[in-house]
Amino acid sequence: MRRRLIITVTLFITILAILVIFQLTPRYKANAQLLIGTDSRVVDIQSVLASDLMGDSAILGEMEVIKSRTLVKRVIKTLHLEDVEEFNPLLKEQSALAFLNPGNWISEELKQSLGLSRIEEEKTEEERHTELLSRMADVFQEKIKVSQIKRSQVVNIEFQSESPKLAAKIANEIAEKYIIGQLEAKFDATKKATDWLDAQLAKLKDKVELSEHAVELYRQENDITQVKGNIGLSQQQLSEINSQLIIARTQRAEAEARLRQVQRLIRQGGQVGSVSEVLNSVLIQRLKEQEAVLQRKYSEMSVEFGSKHPKMLNLRAELTDIKAKIQSEIQKIAASLQNELDIAKTREGSLRTSLRQIQEQTGGDREAEVGLRALEREASANRALFETFLTRFKETTSTQGMEEASARVISEAEIPLEASFPKKKLLLIVSVFGGLFFAVVLAFVLEMLNQGLRSPEQVQEHLHLPTLGVVPMCDIKQEAHDYVLEKPHSSLSEAINSLRVSLMLLNPDEQVKTLLVTSAVPSEGKSTLAMLVARISAQAGQKVVIVDTDFRRPTVEKKLGMDVSQPGLTDLLMQHDLSVSEVLSVDDKTGMKVLSRGMSSYVNPADLFASQRMKNILDELKRDFDLVILDSPPVMAVTDSRVLSRMVDKTLFVLRWDATPRKVVKAGLQQMAQSGADNVAGIILQQVDLKQYGSSSYGDSGHYYHYGKYGQYYNS
Numbered sequence: 001m002r003r004r005l006i007i008t009v010t011l012f013i014t015i016l017a018i019l020v021i022f023q024l025t026p027r028y029k030a031n032a033q034l035l036i037g038t039d040s041r042v043v044d045i046q047s048v049l050a051s052d053l054m055g056d057s058a059i060l061g062e063m064e065v066i067k068s069r070t071l072v073k074r075v076i077k078t079l080h081l082e083d084v085e086e087f088n089p090l091l092k093e094q095s096a097l098a099f100l101n102p103g104n105w106i107s108e109e110l111k112q113s114l115g116l117s118r119i120e121e122e123k124t125e126e127e128r129h130t131e132l133l134s135r136m137a138d139v140f141q142e143k144i145k146v147s148q149i150k151r152s153q154v155v156n157i158e159f160q161s162e163s164p165k166l167a168a169k170i171a172n173e174i175a176e177k178y179i180i181g182q183l184e185a186k187f188d189a190t191k192k193a194t195d196w197l198d199a200q201l202a203k204l205k206d207k208v209e210l211s212e213h214a215v216e217l218y219r220q221e222n223d224i225t226q227v228k229g230n231i232g233l234s235q236q237q238l239s240e241i242n243s244q245l246i247i248a249r250t251q252r253a254e255a256e257a258r259l260r261q262v263q264r265l266i267r268q269g270g271q272v273g274s275v276s277e278v279l280n281s282v283l284i285q286r287l288k289e290q291e292a293v294l295q296r297k298y299s300e301m302s303v304e305f306g307s308k309h310p311k312m313l314n315l316r317a318e319l320t321d322i323k324a325k326i327q328s329e330i331q332k333i334a335a336s337l338q339n340e341l342d343i344a345k346t347r348e349g350s351l352r353t354s355l356r357q358i359q360e361q362t363g364g365d366r367e368a369e370v371g372l373r374a375l376e377r378e379a380s381a382n383r384a385l386f387e388t389f390l391t392r393f394k395e396t397t398s399t400q401g402m403e404e405a406s407a408r409v410i411s412e413a414e415i416p417l418e419a420s421f422p423k424k425k426l427l428l429i430v431s432v433f434g435g436l437f438f439a440v441v442l443a444f445v446l447e448m449l450n451q452g453l454r455s456p457e458q459v460q461e462h463l464h465l466p467t468l469g470v471v472p473m474c475d476i477k478q479e480a481h482d483y484v485l486e487k488p489h490s491s492l493s494e495a496i497n498s499l500r501v502s503l504m505l506l507n508p509d510e511q512v513k514t515l516l517v518t519s520a521v522p523s524e525g526k527s528t529l530a531m532l533v534a535r536i537s538a539q540a541g542q543k544v545v546i547v548d549t550d551f552r553r554p555t556v557e558k559k560l561g562m563d564v565s566q567p568g569l570t571d572l573l574m575q576h577d578l579s580v581s582e583v584l585s586v587d588d589k590t591g592m593k594v595l596s597r598g599m600s601s602y603v604n605p606a607d608l609f610a611s612q613r614m615k616n617i618l619d620e621l622k623r624d625f626d627l628v629i630l631d632s633p634p635v636m637a638v639t640d641s642r643v644l645s646r647m648v649d650k651t652l653f654v655l656r657w658d659a660t661p662r663k664v665v666k667a668g669l670q671q672m673a674q675s676g677a678d679n680v681a682g683i684i685l686q687q688v689d690l691k692q693y694g695s696s697s698y699g700d701s702g703h704y705y706h707y708g709k710y711g712q713y714y715n716s
Contacts, residue, residue, distance in 0.1 A: 035155075145159075453655060
């Protein structure tokens with residue numbers, strides 16, 4: 001596993017998250033709660049004042065009033081929020097960060113010359129203030145949240161601000177402004193009702209006077225001085241029916257009058273006017289308030305947007321919908337009044353029929369007396385109606401100025417002690433686990449994308465070859481082939497000795513005398529490995545010769561500090577008069593022999609290696625030395641190694657640990673197999689990071705070379 005990567009990425013993301021979290025501007029939430037529908041007055045004037053708000057639809061309507069722009073603007077003005085940068089966009093634009101806006105780097109004159117400056121009509125101070133107030137209302141409404149608590153009549157007002165004190169202050173101010181608005185609305189409704197009652201009283205007073213005058217005139221015309229008190233049962237019934245008929249006629253006339261008023265209201269397009277039935281409708285009053293709010297919003301936005309702008313179209317649609325709802329409610333009221341009128345007419349017709357029947361039974365006696373009674377009853381009914389209206393008028397005027405809001409504050413907003421945003425602890429936990437998750441996923445992806453070979457098990461699985469050696473990567477300042485001579489018990493030396501033992505055990509009955517060291521691609525460490533095996537074998541007492549067959553990039557003689565200008569293998573191959581002993585050099589530190597590349601020019605090294613001369617040279621070296629090591633070029637680069645591999649006993653294939661793609665290694669081995677080289681003894685893992693190798697599940701060999709366990713043993 002990539003433990004370092006996981007730890008590093010997790011720490012990086014966590015630290016980055018901490019920096020971001022502590023740079024975030026804290027925000028505080030304050031909550032005030034209102035109980036809607038708590039009007040404590042008990043006044044029998046339901047036609048004047050609205051009843052308590054109990055339904056969910058009414059609660060929702062009041063919630064819209066609470067967050068309406070009208071109420072919001074009142075709060076802004078009361079608390080002077082235009083001086084607070086959080087709410088005033090102009091103050092934000094003039095802040096210390098305004099220089100980050102590239103538009104502020106160019107003068108107005110240059111903007112105008114480049115055509116970048118917008119030419120706006122000069123606005124009055126009032127227009128600018130109205131526009132600013134509208135923008136502040138937009139900001140304000142984004143910070144307010146009004147919600148109903150679990151289908152109760154309790155409404156929660158939540159306000160969010162960068163200042164805890166200001167959040168609580170604004171939440172309380174919203175509740176207060178809402179209650180004041182309710183009182184103002186009720187006062188206006190009471191005043192309208194009083195004016196209407198006053199007008200009706202004047203009409204009824206005239207009607208009473210006319211009816212009483214008619215009674216006196218009838219008495220004089222019919223010479224009736226007094227009404228006899230003893231009348232029969234039929235006369236009593238006749239009198240009672242006449243009274244009921246007068247009342248029914250009056251009720252019918254009232255119903256007709258109210259219906260005509262409502263019908264006239266419908267024809268006039270929905271103006272509320274002074275119709276009591278309409279004034280008493282809570283829903284119509286709420287709809288009219290919403291219509292007024294939308295109309296003001298339409299007027300404000302019409303300055304900024306055209307008539308066909310989507311927002312303007314939406315507003316017009318909402319206005320049309322509100323007006324349609326008002327008309328619908330008025331139509332319902334008209335239908336109700338029509339029903340009342342029909343009932344009154346039916347009752348009046350029934351009474352007329354009853355009266356006619358009694359009159360037919362009793363004849364025409366005492367008609368004058370009955371007529372007088374009728375006039376007296378009518379006068380009495382008119383006076384009773386007048387007194388009823390007068391009583392209502394007095395009740396209304398007596399309650400004017402004593403209105404109570406149908407809502408009250410049950411919980412004032414308190415200054416929040418902790419910020420609602422950001423939730424630092426939660427964000428830190430999320431960032432830690434999120435960073436860990438991302439790091440694990442990243443490590444997993446990298447592991448999946450990694451095509452290198454990291455263990456003998458992987459080598460066996462993908463290449464079907466044994467791993468003969470694991471050569472560690474050493475952080476040393478000198479060359480590795482010199483280091484093993486000075487540190488014969490180091491992990492590097494032990495790795496090479498382990499490789500030598502593996503070679504000996506390949507075929508105990510027959511010693512490996514010629515060994516080819518190659519790789520799939522350059523920079524795998526094959527030349528270093530060849531020199532390490534050669535020097536340690538020579539130090540162990542073997543007669544060793546190392547042959548540099550990489551003509552294109554000779555390395556051995558340079559690393560060992562040999563004279564590159566002396567004859568070598570190319571001269572030996574091309575000049576048959578030279579002997580092997582004449583071109584061999586000696587390594588001063590170990591006594592091993594070195595056959596360098598040489599100085600002669602050549603056309604194709606593969607042709608030279610395939611010659612009989614090369615076979616003879618190798619046979620001679622095998623006779624004279626215990627071990628002949630050939631440092632050959634990479635298989636994928638040139639064909640030299642494929643030719644040479646058929647002339648040696650065994651071939652070692654070197655690959656760089658966790659770096660060389662397995663596809664490349666497979667391709668190299670396949671090319672060697674196709675050339676007839678079936679003597680690849682195994683794989684050497686070069687430049688192995690022992691700390692990673694040993695701390696992972698790559699096999700017991702990794703633990704054998706781990707510095708953490710055996711470093712002291714190797715360094716002793």
